[in-house]
Amino acid sequence: MDSADQQFAWLIRLSDRLDHLDDVLTRDEGQSLDFSAESLGVLERYLHGRYGDQESIDADEEAEWIVEGAAAYTGELLMRLAGGRWDQETEPATWRVPPIHADPALKLPAVAPLELALTAARGGGPALTRSYTEWNVVVGEKRLAEPSWEPVKQPTIGVDPPTVEASESAYLADWLAAQERAFPAWADRFGTAAGWDFSRESLVALGALVLRVLPGPDAFRDPANLPFREVAAWYGGETMRRSAGGHWKYRHGDPETTPFAGWPYLRRRLDDGAFGQPYLAIQLGVDWRDPDLLVQQYDLYIQ
Known part of the structure; x- marks a missing residue:
């Protein structure tokens, strides 16, 4: 998996890691993640108290979720302070979490939130609050020199509220209507025997059909196959939505470089909850020759 794929995978699981960490801290400490500077101290104390050394991290089945959640939280909090984005590079660490870059105007070096979280968990001192303090000093100096300056943060899907353009809403409405109109003829062409009844079992048939019609990347x-894959993605998403609820979403962008952009996707609830990505499941199913990814996506969505 190359660095772009690693970044894509991280951005997909980031919000789940944050939600899990918030649940754990609420349960164990009676604390909630509020994106305040003080919350980093709470997080450091929790990580140190739960672990304290690498051996304890290795022995904890929840460690990947908790430490990656701490990395996600630290990165997002630093970027709320200083702007910036998650990069495509990967760290030489136990798990693959990309570093962050602050707003370029600050000329700060990249920071690896996973390494900060691991340092705190191993008992290596207040790595999270130290990094926040260092960035805060630079931000303060920049504001003093340029009072009108504001940091720019690249929105993180599932964390930052999306800004929906009118053209995005219009595209999604047109796309949904077009696929619904095309579905009866699509179902006739590709076999009513498959039982296109929006059931989980029908996604097994759809996964196999996708690999027959789309034998490779x-x-x-191929533009000639666009009508097939559009309805296939719509059907996969509708099967998820009709089983577990949710809403279709769409954002402009290139799906090859930006997670959740360029292809319609689902969200279980408006502001949080599981994502459903039928189009991505189809693409990866074709790339990996795996007919089961649509069913797996369905199972994750309805949990």
């Missing part, structure tokens, strides 16, 4: 990208 070139076929997936």
Whole structure:
């Protein structure tokens, strides 16, 4: 998996890691993640108290979720202070979490939130609050020199509230209507025997059908196959939505470089909850020759 794929995978699981960490801290400490500077101290004390050394981290089945959650939280909090984005590079650490870059105007070096979280968990001192303090000093100096300056943060899907353009809403409405109109003819062409009844079992048939119609990445990208894959993605998403609720979403962008952009996707609830990505499941199913990814996506969505 290359660095762009690693970044994509991280941004997909980031909000789940944050939610899990928030649940754990609320349960164990009676604390909630509020994105305040003081919350980093709470998080450091929790990590140190739970672990204290690498051996304890290795022995904890929840460690990946908790430490990655701490990395996600630290990165997002630093970027709320100083702007910036998650990068495509990967760290030489136990898990693959990309570093963050502050707003370029600050000329700060990249920071690896996972290494900060691991340092705190191993008992290596207040790595989280130290980094926040260092960035805060630079931000303060920048504001003093340029009072009108404001940091720019690249929105993180599932964490930052999305800014929906009118054209995005219009595109989604048109797309949904077009696929619903095309579905009866699509179902007739590709076999009513498959039982296109929006059931989980029908996604097994759809996964196999996708690999027959789209035998490889070139076929997936072939404009001639666009009508097939559009309805297939719509059907996969509708099967999820009709089973567990949710809303279709859409954001402009290139799906090859930006998670959740360029293809319609689902969200279980408006502000939080599981994502459903039928289009991505189809693309990866074609790339990996795996007919089961749609069913797996369904199972994750309805949990």
